[in-house]
Amino acid sequence: MDTAQKYSISTSEFSQRLIYSNLSVDAxxxxxxxxxxxxxxxxxxxxxxxxxxxxxxxxxxxxxxVKVGAALSYPIGAYPPEIKGLEIEDANNNGADEIFMLxxxxxxxxxxxxxIEEEMNTLIDNANNKPSYYMIETTAxxxxxxxxxxxxxxxxxxxxxxxSTNFKQGGYPTATIEQVSYxxxxxxxxxxxxxxxxxxxxxxxxxxxHAGASRIxxxxxxxxxxxxx
Amino acid sequence: xxxxxxxxxxxxxxAFFHYGTLGIDKTTQDLHRDIxxxxxxxxxxxxxxxxxxxxxxxxxxxxxxMRIHIPISYPLGNMTLRKKQFDxxxxxxxxxxxxxVCLNYGAIVSHNYDLIEHEVRTLSDEFESSIELAFVIQxxxxxxxxxxxxxxxxxxxxxxxxxxxxxYGWGTYPEEVALLRRIFGYTxxxxxxxxxTTLKKVKEFLALGVTNxxxxxxFEIIEEYIAERNAGLLREQ
Numbered sequence: 001m002d003t004a005q006k007y008s009i010s011t012s013e014f015s016q017r018l019i020y021s022n023l024s025v026d027a028x029x030x031x032x033x034x035x036x037x038x039x040x041x042x043x044x045x046x047x048x049x050x051x052x053x054x055x056x057x058x059x060x061x062x063x064x065x066v067k068v069g070a071a072l073s074y075p076i077g078a079y080p081p082e083i084k085g086l087e088i089e090d091a092n093n094n095g096a097d098e099i100f101m102l103x104x105x106x107x108x109x110x111x112x113x114x115x116i117e118e119e120m121n122t123l124i125d126n127a128n129n130k131p132s133y134y135m136i137e138t139t140a141x142x143x144x145x146x147x148x149x150x151x152x153x154x155x156x157x158x159x160x161x162x163x164s165t166n167f168k169q170g171g172y173p174t175a176t177i178e179q180v181s182y183x184x185x186x187x188x189x190x191x192x193x194x195x196x197x198x199x200x201x202x203x204x205x206x207x208x209x210h211a212g213a214s215r216i217x218x219x220x221x222x223x224x225x226x227x228x229x
Numbered sequence: 230x231x232x233x234x235x236x237x238x239x240x241x242x243x244a245f246f247h248y249g250t251l252g253i254d255k256t257t258q259d260l261h262r263d264i265x266x267x268x269x270x271x272x273x274x275x276x277x278x279x280x281x282x283x284x285x286x287x288x289x290x291x292x293x294x295m296r297i298h299i300p301i302s303y304p305l306g307n308m309t310l311r312k313k314q315f316d317x318x319x320x321x322x323x324x325x326x327x328x329x330v331c332l333n334y335g336a337i338v339s340h341n342y343d344l345i346e347h348e349v350r351t352l353s354d355e356f357e358s359s360i361e362l363a364f365v366i367q368x369x370x371x372x373x374x375x376x377x378x379x380x381x382x383x384x385x386x387x388x389x390x391x392x393x394x395x396x397y398g399w400g401t402y403p404e405e406v407a408l409l410r411r412i413f414g415y416t417x418x419x420x421x422x423x424x425x426t427t428l429k430k431v432k433e434f435l436a437l438g439v440t441n442x443x444x445x446x447x448f449e450i451i452e453e454y455i456a457e458r459n460a461g462l463l464r465e466q
Contacts, residue, residue, distance in 0.1 A: 090309055106257075109254060110257050170304075170398070
């Protein structure tokens with residue numbers, strides 16, 4: 001019995017719930033091209049790339065089913081809302097299909113929740129009705145803070161929270177299954193929770209899905225699909 | 230008689246350093262603590278480096294006592310040129326003195342130096358008159374030819390300051406500074422950054438004519454300098 005069968009999820013459904021990320025700081029043209037071609041080949045519905053690679057990725061994915069997501073304010077996040085708004089407009093102009101915007105973690109830790117609401121509203125207002133994701137660093141936060149973020153997101157109308165940046169040089173570790181489960185609980189089914197990180201094994205990915213994550217965002221999407229088929 | 234942190238010689242040494250409050254999770258509390266430490270010390274660092282969300286507060290707290298420096302598109306320049314322009318327009322608006330802009334690393338390693346030159350020229354033409362710009366090349370991740378070629382592209386684009394690394398686990402080696410000195414002489418003002426934690430390393434950079442050293446270990450290095458100088462003076466006596 002393969003992994004997907006074991007957890008009552010079909011291979012095609014599993015693929016549909018993957019976001020194939022290539023946020024390597026040193027990704028070259030050939031790397032982005034390969035990410036796009038692999039997403040097309042393996043039926044992965046969406047990819048996530050750094051802002052500077054959006055135009056290139058949309059060209060490589062043209063006329064395919066693959067949607068290109070832009071990682072914005074990534075990986076630092078410490079930008080004022082007005083700058084984030086301009087950055088989203090720029091990503092729209094460059095052809096991004098979906099917008100992933102990183103929170104200002106320090107601002108949140110300061111308790112400046114009005115600023116956090118402002119950046120959430122900026123995301124919603126500037127995404128032009130495209131799917132949008134608010135990216136947080138789950139493992140930098142305690143349960144109370146995670147719940148606060150969910151509440152702010154619910155009030156603002158955020159559709160999806162993505163749990164980690166998976167930034168290797170200075171970011172935080174991947175969220176745990178328990179943390180994802182807790183975020184799902186706090187979201188009251190009003191927000192999709194996307195588990196993100198170095199999720200390398202299908203068992204691990206499926207555990208996240210069973211914990212209530214709507215999708216898995218990982219640079220190992222192709223490996224996961226190969227494992228379950 | 231020994232020297233202390235109040236001695237002019239030590240203050241002059243401190244003036245080589247960029248110090249600051251940097252990182253994705255830095256709060257206003259961190260900024261207050263770090264700036265108080267700087268103000269209490271009496272040192273006037275070359276500049277105070279801070280994330281953009283904290284820039285306006287840092288400016289208020291330092292009250293013109295020190296220049297403010299904002300890093301742009303960290304850590305490897307993976308933001309668009311437009312985003313870099315937005316950031317610098319914001320810096321301009323709030324009166325920031327200087328910035329270091331990470332160049333598009335993907336373009337550097339793809340040897341797309343025309344794009345680098347364009348990036349440097351666009352930003353220099355638009356902002357250099359109001360903000361002192363250094364361009365970050367992430368030298369440690371490049372080979373010698375790439376270091377030379379990207380520096381040449383910066384020069385062609387009108388840039389005159391090169392910051393060699395961002396930190397984030399990557400550090401500058403004296404050999405990288407020496408390479409650029411050998412090829413370009415003093416055409417560029419070179420700014421080492423990243424993993425500079427000892428007086429020995431700082432001395433190596435100073436010997437190569439460097440006048441800007443980015444280090445969050447500035448206080449420890451200055452203490453090491455004072456201790457070393459005092460030990461030397463003691464021996465002389």
